Amino acid sequence: MAFNFSTEQDLVKEALEVFNKEFIGQVPEIAACAPGRVNLIGDHTDYNDGFVFPMALPLLTVIVGKKNDTDKCVVVTEAKDADKPMKVEFSVPTKETLAPGKPKWANYIKGVVQYFRGTVVGFNAVIVTSVPIGGGLSSSAALEVSVYTFLEALTGETGTMKKDKALLCQKAEHEFANMPCGIMDQFISVMGQSGTALLIDCRSMQETAIPISDPELAVIITNSNVKRSLASSAYAERLEQCQSAAKTLGKSSLRDASENDVEGLREKHPLLYKRAKHVVTENSRTEQAAEALKQGDLKTFGELMTASHESLKTDYEVSCTELDELVAAALEVDGVLGSRMTGGGFGGCTVTLAPKTIADKVIENMKKKYKGKPTFYITEPCEGARVLTLPE
Template sequence: MAAKIVPISVLVEEAKKVFRDEFEDEADIIVFAPGRVNLMGEHTDYNEGFVMPMALPLATVIVGKKIDGNEVFIHTTSNFSEQKTKFEIPGKNALIRAIPRDGPKWAMYVKGVIANYIGEIPPAFKAVIHSSVPIGGGLSSSASLEVATYLLLDELTGSKGTMVTDKALACQKAEHDYAGMPCGIMDQFISFMGRKDHALLIDCRQLTSTLIPFKDENIVVLITNSNVKHELTQSEYPIRRKQCYEAAMILKKVSLRDANLEDIEYLRSINTDNNILSRARHIVTENKRTTDGAQMLKQMNYKKFGELMTESHYSLKNDYSVSCSELDTLVELALEVEGVLGSKMTGGGFGGCTVTLVYAHVAEKVIENITKKYKGNPTFYICKPSQGASIL
């Protein structure tokens, strides 16, 4: 059975109650930012390519209030477990926003956003963070926390003029600097800019985006969280980036965004290291799948879009080598069920989630088939494209 998705309004009320209990006060700022699932375009973002995610109804809510002094007090619930932390923030006249990189891991994302916030240094505040985005599932819990934090700081400072693209870049830099993850821009972009009933085609070079209509009562997106996360993700991610950059250098390209299938044949002809060749082949073919997929969604050709999703999975498995046995099994079990249009791993890989395009009346059959045959304890979410970050 699919997990029940907690409505944003319920998350807000739960967070407000925790705030009252913890701080004996009422929060006067409420923001939320969603997680995301990527429909197409895996590992293309840091290659200046194309990605096509959608925002999820799973979200991070922050309720907070400005306070006097120079300390931040945060209470977390839900996914982050019951934790409390406090830390000092730089004064308004500080030349450098130096915030110690210590404390719980989730706090690094908050600190990183404060340090990279555009505009005046935010004031001290107290807040409760409450999230329904699974941690480590490839649904971008980190970006949803970063983006929600940025909106909280906007309200604390009264800032209104910063471009959304610049906010997303600031959140990305926060993850680079404070969490040590050299992520692309997709996660922060979709969390800010997602829209209900739309996917978002993002050009990661130009930092532009196009809303792609994705509304059909007969079609749903089934997310299956394997609840497995192999430790390879952190170490292998930088290796993939390096291999892609090496391929681009050999081809004398700014990035693999500029490469095509003829370039792949050239790499093959000069006996390029097989890992570099296969990484480049994935990026080139994945970019084309993503732009083709956007056209298929516009035409409501879900059958072809599903085929492209499945092709993407096998490219990620065989050429990019970021899948794992659990994800491969989940894809295969989904594809066994008639009415499934396509299925693939989503996110960084080595565990996390798969995303399946399926007729709505078949979704529970897919869940039943996986539950019966999969040796694990997966979690299922039936979703539609949802709204991006907002100040409530």
């Protein structure tokens, strides 16, 4: 029923096999990984200085490699949905300032190499991943953070604070991939903790770890397999609308607006009203959800998740027919606690909370009612980016 995704060990083995084929006679010396994420609640709030509540996933991006004693970085990707070519070569930043280009997947890597706090030396590397590209599970952040972690191990320059590391990876995405993302994805990929979700205040960059401790709880991620892209999915448009709403209200960001403030937009600025209403109420829902989870109140948590989906669908208008079908199908099953789209929207994934005893039933109903071909993952919160030990 659920998809059996590759383990950390599987991915390392795959990466080593590819490395041995691509770089004959060389032996990798460094390995690192970083996870994708699912956001349980709190979407399109991070770039409004708001609250998000993600958890790191066992879906990983792994990079293996070694110094090559040149001023060139040579990188191969095995990501099946990456644009071609699958092998790139570019200079270290001390030789020439890097710039984005083609293939697109390499821009994320170039950005991290350019902004790395340290002196990057030439290297050969292979990247493999189990995070679906374009699925709304932060494949881009997993790539950026895994590369930064690899460079730390490669150079021995590990003095960058974790939060600064997340910010530098976000900068790489902004400047090299032209994706105006908030900080959530990089933050949770760096800071994730096993067994917990993190309530993140995107203004103060403070995080609160809250255990997901019920062993009978299933976090079911459903990939609609409708591809999405921040650049083409009106993400920048929503960002601009939120900024306009905040400016109209005389606020530095919508984080400072109340529901009463937002009501003042309803008549003269109906579209900005809807956007601001989502952000303000979503911040409230996210804080309430974190408190509910802390208290073990999964019923309330699930209800808030479902309310979040309705807001993203109706007020923020970033859902789509496919995501709505999947959420509705999940909620039809007795015992399901809550379900919602997750991530940027316009495709990608949903996340559903349900007892493990009915997980198969939930998946079966979603498969039955959904017109597309979904992929299912039953997951649990895992740790963030780390250096890996290569097998002897």
